[in-house]
Each structure stands twice: as C-alpha cells, then as structure tokens.
Amino acid sequence: MKYAIILGDGMADYPIQALGGKTPLSAANKPFLNKIAKKSLTGLVKTVPEGMKPGSDVANLSVLGYEPNKNYTGRSPLEAASIGINLTDTDVTLRANLVTLSGEANYEDKTMVDYSSGEITTEEARALISDLKKSLDDDLHTLYSGISYRHCLVTAFGKAEGGFTPPHDITGKKIAGHLPTRKEYLDMMKKSYEILKNHPVNADRIKRGLNPANSLWFWGEGTRPALENFESKYSLKGGMISAVDLLKGIGKLTGMRVIEVPGATGTYETNFKGKAEACVSALIGGLDFVYVHMEAPDECGHQGDLEHKIYSIERVDEVARRVAEGLSAAGERFRMLVCPDHPTPLSTKTHASDPVPFLIYDSAAECDGAKEYSEAAAKETGVYFADGSCLMKELLK
Template identity: 55%
Template sequence: MKYIVVLGDGMADYRMPELDNLTPLEKAKKPNIDKLAQKGRLGMVKTVPDGIPPGSDAANLSVMGYNPKIYYSGRSPLEAVSMGIQLKDTDVTFRCNLVTLSDGEEYSEKTMIDYSSDEISTKEAHELIAEIQRHFGTSDITFFGGISYRHCMVWNNGSLEFKLTPPHDILDRKITEYMPQGPYSKMVEKMMVESYNILKDHPVNLERIAKGLRPANSIWIWGEGKKPALSSFNDKYKITGSVISAVDLIKGIGICAGLDSIDVEGATGNVHTNFLGKAEAALKEIDSGKDFVYVHLEAPDECGHRHEIENKVKSIELIDELVVGTLLKGLEKYPDYRIMVLPDHPTPLSLRTHTSEPVPFLIYQKSDQIDSGSNGYDEFQAAKTGIMVDEGYTLMDSFIKLKNLSDL
C-alpha cells in the first residue's frame, strides 16, 4: 500500500459575500478532489486541541499523528532543525521575521504593514540577517538565515517566559499592545526597536524601495520553543516516508519524525510555487520505494493571511489540477494506494489569521471505493457525513492502519 497526504495549509474558510456566499473550497473548481470525495470517506477532524494556539506547528503535528499536548514544544525549534541548526538542550529558539512596519511614528506606535516584506528574496534576507547578527550576536545569542522572511534566533540558556505575538496575526494593526511581554521582554524589544534603525536605510532596502517593493525594515521575534523529541514515524507505523514542503516548520517536523525532507526547485510557499514539481517529487519518492509522502502546500494559508480572495480560490484549483491530478495519474500503476486531502487549520480570509475549528478531510482508497453520498469536498459536505474525529492525531492511525475505510 502507498500513502500520500495532500495538506492544503489554511484551506478551510468561512462563506463570503465576495464568493457568492460560498467558501473558497466550495467556489473552487476541483474535479479531481471532488471525485475522490464521492468515492471516499469524508468527515471533520479537530487538529488543534483546546488550549493550544491554532498554529501550523501544532496542527501539522496532529495531522502527522503526534499529539500536540505531548509533543508540541514551540514552532521555532522545528524550523531550526530544518535549517540544520544543531540545538542543545539548553537552547531556546525564536522565529525572527523580517517585516515591514510603517514609517514616521515611534516604534511602538507603528503599524504592521507586511509580515513577509513583500516575500523578500532569500538572498536579500540573508544580507539583512547577517547585519542583524553583526549587531546583536553574542556568545549566547545567534541569528540564522532561513528562507525568504522566515529566520531564527537561538538563545543559549534562554528563557521561555515570554508572551510574543505572531506578526501575521496583527496585519494593519498598531503594534503597541503586541510588543513583547515577560521578564526578559526588554531585551527582545530593544533588539526589535534598534533593528529598525539598522535596516531602514540598508542598501538592500533602498534598492527594494526603488523597485517599488516594501522594505524589510524591522525584525519581529516570536514563536519561542525548545528542542523537540518526536518518536520515529517509521517506528509508529512501520513504513518509510518523506515530506515535501517549502516551509521550514513542516520540514522540521518531518526531519524530527525521521522522514526524509525533499527540496523542490521553485517551491516558494505562495500561489506561485512549483505545484507540479511537488507532485512529481512525491511520485519520485513513491517510485523509489517510499511508502508514504506528506505533500504540504502553503499557498492557501498565505492567501488567507493576505486577504487575497481570488488567489485563495486559485491556489485550491491549482492544487487540484497540478498536485492531485498529477498524483492520481502517477499512482495508476500501483495495485493499491490511499490518498488523504485536508487542511491543517482554517485561515479565514475575513480574519486573516488561523482559527481552531475542525477542518474537512477526505480519504480515498483505490481498492475500497465507497459511495460517500457527497457531491464533493468542502466544509459543509464533510460536516453532513456526521463523522467527527475529535482527537486529530488519531486520524493518521486510521489512514494507515484501518483495513477498511468503512470502519472509520
């Protein structure tokens, strides 16, 4: 048996007037996914346990079969692992975004214009992070360059006693009430404030402004955590596997779980990503003997955060055509396979941030096709089935271990 998960990050949403009172999943033309839903098992799953923030970290841990209440240790250490950073047990890690803040006001009165600085290129970002390291790096604090706007700060013998806010949660808001809080908050705040003066006139940013692009004029520190200790995916399920993603967080979860992380040229994490390349890479892994591939697609989530209504619909259509369509053609030669399609969490366009409501899932098996009674795949078709998986981390057990889908 071959197993493939297609994870459309943030794909679930609310019905919107701009989409004829439909959700993006309802609005999108997705014949491949809808066909799977008609012949597979549909339901809802709660991926984010109560009391845990609805981040992609906890949600993807859950989808991958790990109970976030046990294994969740923060977002940034998972990203650090993906970046090849060797973490000590005494290290505390932080996500360090390069963001665009408004000009003119005192720092704490500025507005969060863009959490990604117009999706700054990795090359440009590494120049800026190197400058930040020159100014703030010490024997205990080190900044590491990641991908695009996503970077990491490691503090040896650091503290977890912080209240820090993800920048994508406060778009177009004044940052005043979202500044760092906690016993060591002044240290982090000082770096953020001083970073604005360091970066605003940096040659990289002056060149970006000249091109009509937003400058990466500040760092934003959040997502504190410590080195995770996941049990092996192979030990849990007795199968070999790989993870394919453009996002360090997802790569890090896969690496910590003992899965191979596969890089795809042109994979950006947005609506312009190499959708086809990801599907082809997944098939290559399967053809090489792997049993399981986790294909993560960030685009719907990015569109949700940026309130890009048409692009969110388009991203779902591209996932259907270029990812699911390609996978189905490539899997035809195998006697049997299962494919699961789902989001990790909703990222409603109207809220521009994550929520913790249950999300729709579908599981299809080539040799065990059933009449689901559903016309297609969306939040409401899935809810109508009455199937509800309250403990999200158990869904992977069902996906891999159940003999018959009708037992779900």
C-alpha cells in the same frame, strides 16, 4: 500499499458574500477532489486541541499523528531543525520574521504593515540577516538565516516566555500591546529597525514599489522537542515535501526523508507540478508514505487575497490528481488523505481553530462519501474526528 497526504495549508475558510455564500474551497474549480469525495471517507476533523493556538505547527503535528499536547514544545525549534541548528537542552529558539512596520519615529507607535515584507526573496533576506548578525549576535544570541521572511534566533540559557505575538495576527494593527515583555528581545527588535530602515536592499525594494523589510519580529518561542521516529512509529518509510522550514523540520526530527523540489517557494507561484512528480517518484522509488505540504492557500489567506487563494486550491486539486494518476499508472494501490491543517479565513487574515474538511480515498475500495469536497459537504456526512491525531490511524487502516 502506498500512502500520501496532500495538505493545503490554511485551505479552509468561512462563507463569503462575494462568492454567493460559498467558501473559497467550495467555489474553486476542483473536479478531481469533488469526484473522489463522492467515494471517499469524508468528514470534519479538529486538528487543534482545545486550549492550544491554531498554528501550522500544532495542526500539522496532529495530522501526522503526533499528539500536540504530548509532543509540542514550540514552533521555532521545528524550523531550527530544518535550518540545521543543533540545539542544546538549555537553548530557547524564536522565529524571527522580517516584517514591514510603518514609519512613526517612536517604535511603539508603529503599525504592522506586512508580516512577510512582501514575501521578500531569500537572497535579499540573507543579505539583511548577514548585516544584522554583525550587530546583534553575542555570546548568548545568534541569528540564523532561513527562507524568505522566516528566520531564527537562538538564545543560550534563555527562557521560553516573553509575551510574543505572531505578526500575522496583527496585520494593520498598532504593535503597542503586542511587543515582547522581555527587554532583551524588544531592544534587539528596535535595534534591527535602525539597521534596516536605510539598508540598500530596502532602498532598492522601495524603488520597485515593494514593502521594505525594516524590522525583526520575534515570536514562536520554544525548546528542543523529542519526536518519535516516523518509521519506528508506523513501520513505514516516510518522506516530506514542503517549501517551508517548519514542515522540513518536522520531517528531519522524525527521521523522514526531506525531499527538495526545485522552484518550491511556499507561495502561489510555487512548483506544484514538481511537488506532485516528486511525491510519485519517491513512492515508486521505495518510500511507503509521502506528506505533500503546500503553503500557498495559507499565505493568500493571511494577505486577504481571494483570487489567489482560489487559484492555490485549484492547484492543490491538480497535485492530488497527478499523484493519483501517477501511482495508478505504476500499478500501485494507494490511500490518500486530503485536508487543510487549519482554516485561514480571508475575513480575519489569521488562523482559526474550526474543524476542517478531510477525505480519505482508497484506490481499490470505494465508500459513500460527500457530494463534493467542501466544508459544508463534509459536515453533512456526520463524520467527525474530535482528535486530529487519530486521522493518521484512519488513513493507515
């Protein structure tokens, strides 16, 4: 038996008037998922425990069967693992976004224009981080370059506190009231603005009509986690496919094989076909389980981009189809879980804690499912998992 999880990050949403009251998931052209939903265990699952913030960190740990209440120590340590940072027990890590702030003279008066600096390229971002390190790194603080706008700050002997706010939660809002309460971090953010505002990389981006990456923004604080090895936990050899450091870090920390896919970007322009092919190849080649994570629907939700959120969902459908067809052609029996980690509604442009629709398809055993794969259809089945970390057990039955 082979197992696959096909996860569309932030894929769930709320009904939209422009779609006739449908959600993007319901409105999307997804023939394969609708077909298998009719013969799959389909329902809703709550991936974010009560009292926890609805982040991709918490929700993806939950989907993988790692109870967040017991295993979660912060987002940035997971990303740090992917970057290759060896943390000590006294290190505190922070996600360091490259963001676009408005141009007011006083830092506190600025507005969060873009949490991703127009999804700045990794090449451009590395040039900026390299210059920031020259001024900001010291005996206690070290910046590390990641992917696109996502980077990491490690503070030796630090404290995992400071009133940090995810920048995607305040898009279009004044940053006053959302700034770090610890002076050392606020000072670094202010200094980063002075370094970046006239940087040649940003001057070139402005000429091209792109948002400049003119400030660091710290959030996602945490300390080194201790996650159980995936193979020890499930007696399965596992693999992780994702473009983002968060999921790669979870893969590394749980001993899964992190599978790199050329052209995987974390956007709606990512190499969806390559991810599907890599999943099939890994499963046929000896792995028992592969987690295929696609960031695109989430990014589109944060940007309020309806057209490309629907497009991304349709690509998730294609990935699920390619994986199923590839395994069937190889004569493999398989079980496949398809779900989002959390909703990223276009109306709010940030994460929500609402239950999300899932389906578990068995290539050799059909059951009564739902009329389609959507939030409403999943709710109609009456199937509900209040604890998202139990979903993995259901997949592996």
